[in-house]
Amino acid sequence: MTTVDRSAPTPAQAARRAFNLQLALYKHVWHGTVFTSGLLPILYMVSIGIGVGAYIDSSAVGGLTYAEFIAPGLVCSVAVMMLGNDMVFPVFGGYADWGGHYLAQRATPLSPVDMLNGHLLYAVVFRPFTNCAIVALVLAFFGVYPNGWWAVFAVIAAALVAAALAPWLHFWASSLKNDANLNMIFRFAVIPISLFSGVFFPASEMPVFLQPLVWASPLWHGTELARAATADVAPALPPAAHIAYLAALAVTGWFAARWRIQKRLNF
Amino acid sequence: MPHDDEILVRAADLRKSYGEHEAVRGVDFEIRRGEAFGFLGANGAGKSTTMRMIGCVSQPTGGELEVFGRDPHTQGAEIRARLGVVPQDNTLDGMLTVFENLVVYAGYFGIKKKVAKVKAAELLEFVQLSSRAKDQVSELSGGMQRRLAIARSLINEPELVILDEPTTGLDPQARHLVWERLFQLKHRGVSILLTTHYMDEAEQLCDRLVVMDEGRIIASGSPRELIDTHVTKEVVELRFGPAHTTELAELALTLNGIGAQIEALPDKILVYTDDADDTNAALEARKIHPTSVLARRATLEDVFLRLTGRALVEDEA
Numbered sequence: 001m002t003t004v005d006r007s008a009p010t011p012a013q014a015a016r017r018a019f020n021l022q023l024a025l026y027k028h029v030w031h032g033t034v035f036t037s038g039l040l041p042i043l044y045m046v047s048i049g050i051g052v053g054a055y056i057d058s059s060a061v062g063g064l065t066y067a068e069f070i071a072p073g074l075v076c077s078v079a080v081m082m083l084g085n086d087m088v089f090p091v092f093g094g095y096a097d098w099g100g101h102y103l104a105q106r107a108t109p110l111s112p113v114d115m116l117n118g119h120l121l122y123a124v125v126f127r128p129f130t131n132c133a134i135v136a137l138v139l140a141f142f143g144v145y146p147n148g149w150w151a152v153f154a155v156i157a158a159a160l161v162a163a164a165l166a167p168w169l170h171f172w173a174s175s176l177k178n179d180a181n182l183n184m185i186f187r188f189a190v191i192p193i194s195l196f197s198g199v200f201f202p203a204s205e206m207p208v209f210l211q212p213l214v215w216a217s218p219l220w221h222g223t224e225l226a227r228a229a230t231a232d233v234a235p236a237l238p239p240a241a242h243i244a245y246l247a248a249l250a251v252t253g254w255f256a257a258r259w260r261i262q263k264r265l266n267f
Numbered sequence: 268m269p270h271d272d273e274i275l276v277r278a279a280d281l282r283k284s285y286g287e288h289e290a291v292r293g294v295d296f297e298i299r300r301g302e303a304f305g306f307l308g309a310n311g312a313g314k315s316t317t318m319r320m321i322g323c324v325s326q327p328t329g330g331e332l333e334v335f336g337r338d339p340h341t342q343g344a345e346i347r348a349r350l351g352v353v354p355q356d357n358t359l360d361g362m363l364t365v366f367e368n369l370v371v372y373a374g375y376f377g378i379k380k381k382v383a384k385v386k387a388a389e390l391l392e393f394v395q396l397s398s399r400a401k402d403q404v405s406e407l408s409g410g411m412q413r414r415l416a417i418a419r420s421l422i423n424e425p426e427l428v429i430l431d432e433p434t435t436g437l438d439p440q441a442r443h444l445v446w447e448r449l450f451q452l453k454h455r456g457v458s459i460l461l462t463t464h465y466m467d468e469a470e471q472l473c474d475r476l477v478v479m480d481e482g483r484i485i486a487s488g489s490p491r492e493l494i495d496t497h498v499t500k501e502v503v504e505l506r507f508g509p510a511h512t513t514e515l516a517e518l519a520l521t522l523n524g525i526g527a528q529i530e531a532l533p534d535k536i537l538v539y540t541d542d543a544d545d546t547n548a549a550l551e552a553r554k555i556h557p558t559s560v561l562a563r564r565a566t567l568e569d570v571f572l573r574l575t576g577r578a579l580v581e582d583e584a
Binding site: 013020103109 | 316322343344348358361362363370424
């Protein structure tokens with residue numbers, strides 16, 4: 001007589017089970033995140049926030065100190081950087097001989113959608129609410145939150161940015177058949193998004209023809225929300241509009257990623 | 268139709284097409300509880316596709332399939348909860364340790380961590396990898412990884428273990444170790460379903476098997492039944508120095524009347540016979556002197572050759 005449960009898991013149970021793999025993998029690499037979550041924001045803040053900030057007139061950045069201006073965007077851009085690691089190589093490798101964890105999970109009660117949800121749970125919930133939260137905490141020591149405890153919402157904004165981007169990255173990495181193109185995401189998405197989303201200078205300073213790209217960037221919407229939380233700066237759009245845009249990207253991305261992973265794993 | 272609990276898998280006119288290509292062309296078979304059942308065939312014969320349908324990761328495009336009396340289309344998760352799968356590529360996680368691979372996999376089946384750890388330790392003992400528990404998978408040899416994949420497939424106490432070419436790519440020593448563990452599993456009463464293109468593997472492990480070719484089952488039975496039904500008791504292999512395909516085909520014509528059947532292969536001629544001594548005497552009488560003569564008992568390889576007209580290994584490239 002078996003002691004193992006033979007029933008099909010609920011979607012929530014199944015996603016949690018798939019998430020546990022990411023957690024087990026994270027336990028092997030968590031020390032690497034000490035740099036991205038702990039040291040990197042300090043380096044940014046000392047070199048750019050304080051160093052470059054000494055040359056910037058506060059009137060150019062909405063009456064804030066430059067360190068106060070960039071802090072919320074840094075919290076959100078760390079979320080984007082982490083996605084570059086969490087949703088590209090591990091997703092591609094899930095179908096290949098770099099572990100092939102999706103192929104392994106396919107032989108279990110988990111369905112392709114469960115695998116997607118488990119991976120997203122890690123990238124959209126676990127990572128922002130641990131690593132981005134640590135970034136926010138480290139930055140707090142620089143006194144960059146004029147709005148006090150409202151800064152907690154910057155972490156939620158970072159999670160929203162992750163939610164908007166993660167499924168699309170999953171979709172993209174699941175569509176690749178060749179690992180030679182994996183680094184493209186850093187050259188053509190992660191770095192440009194990080195540089196041109198109003199994190200380091202007001203997006204309105206960008207040339208007019210590039211403005212639509214800024215508006216399209218999830219990081220810009222997240223940064224606007226985060227800055228409203230940390231410094232009480234009125235965002236470019238009503239907060240609900242920023243949230244709706246990020247939510248729309250998240251939902252459409254989830255459907256695209258679901259379609260792709262089902263296509264890859266139903267033989 | 269009431270489900271017979273002793274029949275784990277039942278397929279009737281099972282089909283699978285990918286666009287125009289028909290990979291499985293209407294196969295019928297039953298796999299019974301406690302038996303070791305094999306799918307034998309060259310690459311592209313349709314055996315892996317059939318296994319995927321049984322494993323509920325590929326939907327049939329025609330016919331009927333029941334696994335544990337359930338419908339794979341609507342009850343895939345419940346079926347997979349009762350299966351153990353050893354895929355050809357192992358799909359072990361190289362970043363995790365040997366032990367973690369088992370514990371994490373157990374989690375997919377809803378097995379609590381505490382129980383999973385006990386099971387993992389037992390299974391590593393079973394596959395003789397206890398001393399490597401803390402090593403990363405990437406540090407293991409191919410044979411060890413295969414044994415770990417077998418251990419992983421048992422973590423959920425499956426009623427049927429599916430092995431896709433369990434010893435492909437392993438050296439002879441590693442193959443024998445894997446076979447030995449699979450024998451142990453059989454003795455424990457675990458039902459086994461395997462695909463292979465190694466005839467010796469099929470003969471060693473399978474109680475019953477089907478031979479597949481171009482998406483169809485062309486023969487079925489126990490290894491002994493297949494040999495008795497389709498080939499003679501013995502085979503005499505004749506080699507004629509550097510003679511090759513065309514020359515051998517011509518030489519084969521001169522052997523007419525010797526043995527029950529003559530088969531010319533690219534490098535040798537096979538004479539199917541019930542008495543190798545008689546065959547040797549007949550060769551001597553016709554003054555035919557091959558450079559080497561090897562008499563051996565007939566195997567499943569010969570069955571495949573007789574049924575399909577070609578050797579299994581020809582299609583491997």
